[in-house]
Amino acid sequence: MRVVVSGGSGFVGSHLCEALIRRGDMVSCLDDFSSGRPENIAHLLREARFQCTPCDVTEEVKVSGKVDAVMHLASPASPFDYYRHPLETLAVGSRGTENMLRLAVRNDARFVLASTSEIYGDPLEHPQTEDYWGHVNPIGPRSVYDEAKRFSEALTMAYRRSLSADIAIARIFNTYGPRMRPHDGRVVSSFIRQALDGEALTVFGDGSQTRSFCYVDDLVRGLVALLDSPHPGPFNLGNPKEWTVRQLAELVTLVTHSSSELRFLPLPVDDPARRRPVITRARESLGWNPQVPLEEGLRHTVDWFASQSQTLVRPPERSAAGRPS
Numbered sequence: 098m099r100v101v102v103s104g105g106s107g108f109v110g111s112h113l114c115e116a117l118i119r120r121g122d123m124v125s126c127l128d129d130f131s132s133g134r135p136e137n138i139a140h141l142l143r144e145a146r147f148q149c150t151p152c153d154v155t156e157e158v159k160v161s162g163k164v165d166a167v168m169h170l171a172s173p174a175s176p177f178d179y180y181r182h183p184l185e186t187l188a189v190g191s192r193g194t195e196n197m198l199r200l201a202v203r204n205d206a207r208f209v210l211a212s213t214s215e216i217y218g219d220p221l222e223h224p225q226t227e228d229y230w231g232h233v234n235p236i237g238p239r240s241v242y243d244e245a246k247r248f249s250e251a252l253t254m255a256y257r258r259s260l261s262a263d264i265a266i267a268r269i270f271n272t273y274g275p276r277m278r279p280h281d282g283r284v285v286s287s288f289i290r291q292a293l294d295g296e297a298l299t300v301f302g303d304g305s306q307t308r309s310f311c312y313v314d315d316l317v318r319g320l321v322a323l324l325d326s327p328h329p330g331p332f333n334l335g336n337p338k339e340w341t342v343r344q345l346a347e348l349v350t351l352v353t354h355s356s357s358e359l360r361f362l363p364l365p366v367d368d369p370a371r372r373r374p375v376i377t378r379a380r381e382s383l384g385w386n387p388q389v390p391l392e393e394g395l396r397h398t399v400d401w402f403a404s405q406s407q408t409l410v411r412p413p414e415r416s417a418a419g420r421p422s
Contacts, residue, residue: 104171106133177282190245224373270335274313275401292355302364304343312394315387333374
């Protein structure tokens with residue numbers, strides 16, 4: 098197939114492009130590199146079946162030639178990014194999603210939306226099934242990401258109902274692995290960077306809040322299975338094993354052989370207390386199940402972080418106004 102992947106230079110997007118190329122597909126990557134990194138796809142530029150076009154999907158998306166599938170991953174996805182770029186986050190969830198849907202409809206192509214577990218907010222039901230509607234603060238600081246993805250899902254389903262679009266929705270839970278940005282604000286990347294630098298690991302709250310961590314290779318297998326299936330979803334894609342943030346911090350110090358201590362900070366506003374997916378639907382309809390244990394995945398991720406140059410682990414420069422540039 099020829100697959101268009103928006104956000105293809107990002108953490109998850111680059112691994113997805115790699116997997117599609119590896120199985121023989123042609124891949125057209127669209128990215129404005131606002132949060133993705135050219136280094137993530139540099140090795141793919143040598144492939145005849147891969148091309149990358151700088152593109153802001155909130156503007157008009159023009160892709161020449163026949164397209165068989167569209168996978169929409171473009172969006173700021175870490176707190177650091179969507180707190181800095183709230184309007185851009187809302188734009189890519191609305192205008193960007195519609196532009197990618199229009200591309201799919203014009204080509205009679207399958208459309209896969211990379212949504213998020215954040216649509217469940219700080220859930221009142223635990224664990225979370227796809228039938229749960231969520232508990233989201235629509236005006237809180239996290240809402241620009243939560244509501245952008247919720248609107249993306251609503252828009253995608255409207256295209257299915259109104260235009261018979263061939264769509265699928267993946268709700269992605271916490272994912273980690275090589276190519277994460279060290280200063281993206283995600284808990285795994287923050288802990289690994291701090292442990293390798295000999296800093297204290299910053300734990301928000303008392304560390305009892307829970308998350309479910311899925312290795313990126315497992316997630317990509319799920320996305321490809323969804324691409325190849327006829328099912329619309331939504332599908333939870335995540336590892337159903339639940340860990341407290343404190344347990345994660347202790348495991349990171351073990352894997353990195355670090356003597357770093359834990360430093361406890363106030364819990365951010367609207368931070369979810371518990372998060373764990375029910376993946377029965379994905380198991381039964383897609384034949385998908387995560388396979389990589391957390392400790393094994395962390396070792397791969399730590400090895401990748403340790404191999405990177407200092408230019409990667411340096412914090413973002415700040416503008417004259419004191420904000421990240």
